[in-house]
Amino acid sequence: MTAALPLPRTPMIGRYVINEMLDPRKHGPQLWEALGGTELNDYVGFMNWPIISSESQFVGHLNQMTKPGAKRSLIDRLLSRPATSDIYAIVRDGRALGIRAYRSIDLNHRTVESGRVVKSRSLAGTLASLESTYLAMVRAFDECGFRRWESETSAENIAARRAMEKSGLTLEGIARSARQVHGRDCDLARYAITADDWPKAKAAMERKLYPGPAMDSTAIG
Numbered sequence: 001m002t003a004a005l006p007l008p009r010t011p012m013i014g015r016y017v018i019n020e021m022l023d024p025r026k027h028g029p030q031l032w033e034a035l036g037g038t039e040l041n042d043y044v045g046f047m048n049w050p051i052i053s054s055e056s057q058f059v060g061h062l063n064q065m066t067k068p069g070a071k072r073s074l075i076d077r078l079l080s081r082p083a084t085s086d087i088y089a090i091v092r093d094g095r096a097l098g099i100r101a102y103r104s105i106d107l108n109h110r111t112v113e114s115g116r117v118v119k120s121r122s123l124a125g126t127l128a129s130l131e132s133t134y135l136a137m138v139r140a141f142d143e144c145g146f147r148r149w150e151s152e153t154s155a156e157n158i159a160a161r162r163a164m165e166k167s168g169l170t171l172e173g174i175a176r177s178a179r180q181v182h183g184r185d186c187d188l189a190r191y192a193i194t195a196d197d198w199p200k201a202k203a204a205m206e207r208k209l210y211p212g213p214a215m216d217s218t219a220i221g
Helices: 024-035 037-047 056-064 074-078 126-141 158-166 200-207
Strands: 018-021 086-092 095-106 110-118 148-156 170-183 182-192
Touching: 018 126, 024 037, 024 056, 024 086, 024 095, 037 126, 086 126, 095 126, 110 126, 126 148, 126 158, 126 200, 148 158, 148 170, 158 182
Parallel strands: 110 148
Antiparallel strands: 018 086, 086 095, 095 110, 148 182, 170 182
8 A cells, every 4th residue: 555645844835825834923913813813713613722812822822733742643642653733824915814734644544634724704715715725635635645635614614614515525424513612512514525536626626716728737836
């Protein structure tokens, strides 16, 4: 069995957006502003984030997320395995407007989860938002040879679910009461796309992102 290649941590550069490794000191204040300060609590509830009440607390939480130990599961830490999560800032016109991550990276089984996705209102639903996902998927499937991409969101988050479906993901089920968010049960909608599905989904995204003559997607990031 051929393993997937490790995911590079270099920037993914597109026409509308750049995915670059999250730097809490640089990106934190930009994200705090873009996400509307304490309004960001509306975005991240199902992720089990604490209630964020200040910019300094937010930047501190990002610092915790990006610490090497925070990126690894307990089993990974006990077995001294490498980090299994890489967190990126989604940057448009020099400003961070969201974050995304590769999580549960399994090189042997060639599976990866897209997680920690938080997008500002000015980013969500735009070509830049779609391109951020496209670039991340190109890296996983085309550059590194992954065979399965997974993602999940609150079953009530219709906007996020539509975005996943526009990216070619298929709903695989609803996990009932999978999380408790501030004392309330939360159902999760679980989606996935495989390497067999990817060429069709990739072509559909490219038609939306880059209308006109066919292009070589490897030229983007």
